[in-house]
Amino acid sequence: MINKVNKSSMIFAVAATVFFWIGGILTTAAPALLDKSWSKPAPGLKDYATLAKSGDADAKAIMEGRAIYVREGCWYCHTQQTRTIEADTIRSGWRGEKSPVSTPDEFVYDQPHMFGTRRTGPDLSRVGGKYDGQWHAAHFRDPRSLVPGSAMPPFPWIANDPKELAALTAYIQSLGRAKNWRPSGDYEQ
Amino acid sequence: MSAEDVKGPSAMAAHEDKSAFGFVMAAGLFFVVSGIYALVIAAKLQYPTLLGSVSWLTYGRMRPVHTNGMLFGWLLAADMGLIYYLVPRLCGVKLWSEKLGLATLALWITIILGAVVTISLGFNQGLEYAELPLWLDILVVIAWIMFGINIFATVAVRKYQQMYVSLWYILASILWTAFVYLVGNFATMFTSGVNQANLNWFYVHNAVGLIFTPLGLALGYYFIPKASEAPLYSHRLSMIGFWSLAFVYVWTGAHHMLHGPISQWLQTVSILFSVMLMIPVWSLVWNFFATMKGQWHQLKDNVPIKFLMSGTIFYLLTCFQGPMHSLRSVNAIVSKTDWIVGHAHMAVLGAFSFFAVGGAYYAIPRMLKTKLHSQALANASFWMWLVGGLSFFVSLWIGGFLQGLQWNDPSIPFIDTVKFMQPFWAVRLIGGILMFGGILIFFWNIVATFTGRADRPSEAL
Structure with a gap:
């Protein structure tokens, strides 16, 4: 596997992007969906x-x-x-x-x-x-x-x-x- | 096998290096300009009324010109130039298109000049490192695609099948940067409050972690074995470093808001991954140090190696501080103080600029098929940078740490903690002046190498 990645720029690019997106999605999109307090305004808050x-x-x-x-x-x-x-x-x-x-x-x-x-x-x-x-x-x-x-x-x-x-x-x-x-x-x- | 990669017969392709040289020269010029901005804003902390009645010369407008100028005008442009130099050599072919490279250069210069004008006029989007107006953001994306096409196309037609680790970092960084930049400059348009702040810190942190870090390390992996003529210690270790960096770095953005109004569990996740950052960092530093085993005597008179190895030590220190800052107990003292400013400058101006300058001193004579104008001047610039940098970083660490302790004692009025910083800011300014001298000498040295290139016999390629 390592050798394949070593030699094929295509496999390599896909693997590097997937690695990045695991952390990327779990720390950017997921928290806003999981923690409702981020989008619920405080009672006295004015828009x-x-x-x-x-x-x-x-x-x-x-x-x-x-x-x-x-x-x-x-x-x-x-x-x-x-x-x-x-x-x-x-x-x-x-x-x-x-x-x-x-x-x-x-x-x-x-x-x-x-x-x-x-x-x-x-x-x-x-x-x-x-x-x-x-x-x-x-x-x-x-x-x-x-x-x-x-x-x-x-x-x-x-x-x-x-x-x-x-x-x-x-x-x-x-x-x-x-x-x-x-x-x-x-x-x- | 790794040694062959680095020392392979790359001279068989006749490299033009026009794009490479153009980018490094433009970067050097922006380094000087951003350095002037740096000195003025450092002086403003001591003399707050300095140039104070002119809106575009006020602190709040000069600071973003300074940060964007240093990050994108100097460092990223220098990295791109050196990548145009080393990728063709690692692939054994010419750069895919010099024309596309020069067009990218023209676009990049337009972007930086546009940034200086718009930010000075107060067109600030209000997000750190993402201050530029939308139309400039779009031009940055276009320039990055042009750069990416050129590099990927060069790698696609390479003669050496095995990809050296520098290529890994460069290819991955081109892809990561595209996403990181889109999140930081476009996704933020559709969000607000804590959600937007989280995306903003994802971008700010990964601008350093997934743009400047991999590009800087790619330079280190190429130029340290090249300049010392010693083979890289371990290809396997470099793989561990690469894949752990790819996995770990992206999770840590929320550590910029520890103790702040953001979910506790996300803070804890960012702390855990911040500590894990030691894996990629230490494996890389071990690799660079082991490569230099038996070669340390070269530190005496090999200027590129001086820069590259000092940069490695700054990188180790920066990346030891980072995980420490993310521990809640330490963060409660150093966060929001000048300690962090010292830390950020050691990363960008210490570690990654040292890699770029060391690489430039090595590569520029070879791009021009000549010799460096002056080794003595290059050496002088190193010592000014090292001494200036250390006084800058250390004064801000001491001052910032003590100020943080004072903030945690609410009986001390805030303004007293500001007055307390003045002597530390004075040392920082002096360190900054020394470093600016180093920048001027560096720029003069590469300009003189270019203008006098015909008078000096060329070095072996």
Whole structure:
């Protein structure tokens, strides 16, 4: 068998492809079919893309803000996942209240997903409502004026464009809000 | 028998090597450009306002130009060029079509330039390594089919029936890449959320594991015996390495989301297979080291061998780290930190770029039927790369590991862990500058080898 594979490029190519597809199918197509939680939205989750198409102004701003977040590559430095690690839930938390861990049902409508891999800056999975709109406006213009030592670049072309600024802020304020997790509901606007 | 494969009388076919040379030169140029982007974004971590008021020169737009430029502009193009060189020699025939090869080159350059422009303008699809807009994705598929046809057609008319292991890796990689690329750039269009993330990590992981790994190893299997003039230690061991890689690698994508919002059982599967990766890795490293037995003295003045064997050691280290990172206890510390950035750079810039550069230093004089412009410069580029690379990798490992420990202590404010990284980022930047010097010398050396090719007598083919 080995000798045949050795000499026939046809048999070889078929064997190599079959080997690849065993793992390929079992790890890509199968999990989505087996684990229903991947596609079942959380109770409070809003489908902003569909709402925006039906004329909802808030949803439209959030979707535009999301597009800016993708365009500027914010996701290269900010993750959006509170992991099953104690410290993550405390860092994502608010005034001593731990945040719930991120679950697949919160991200069903995310396209593209923004989970991220690197935390050059802090995780944003529960940042919605943490700071008010004025804070974000000042922060996008000059991050170090509010957070000395920050490595985040300034975004003057967004800060100087009221429409983009409002959209991006609306998106940030929407993050992690599907689970209404703060006991007093004291989210900033 | 394996020695015959490598040292066979390949000179009997008169190789033109136009496509091979063109790809390696274009790759070298993109290496320089991507290196400039690398230095700027490394400096931006220390001086966040540097070039900060220009949208297309901001960190979030330069970073994807840097990653795509290095992966597809430099490394993949260099691998393709060297494959155009070695496949005809292993088959004892000319490349099936130089015209098709040159057309592929023209298309590839168009794709890379298109990528730089579109990403700079902010047309980013939002998925790692899959940032390019759809029309460029389609051009990549077309270019890959053109490349695949040329290589498969060359292998189909080969004179030597036995296929050397480098051919295995190349043929398999052409097929795997086609599927991996389709999943990462097209299947993701029809999915969202965790499902899409899973496909994205399948693609990101296998872009390294089933594109750059097999192509890099194919170069190692060809150029190590060639440059050291020692036969490959074991053909059987290379088969174990190949088939275990083919089976094991593809399962591990979900280890990019350990502790994250993805099914626990899938995380466990990815951990199990990540640990099994040691089988293909160690069998390959054993094979390369045993090939060099009795030949280690060549490390003193054989520049291609210096690159190839250092690349092998970087490969061993990278692939020891990988399984370790996938253990939950270790992952809880290093995941999302700069440790992983150090790891990724050792894989791409350490292991696989070292294989490609070592191969290029060996092959380019033979493509041009001349001698290398300067052995001393080649040697200098090696040491700049090695010293720069080690300071880059090690500083990020130490800094990243310590930052990970700090993150796990929530009493430390996040911003303090950012300030803590600054000295490590400074060492990384210095290491990067050294490596960029190595890139410039490498590129200059191959350009001068080309322009001065008539003045130097040709080497034996």
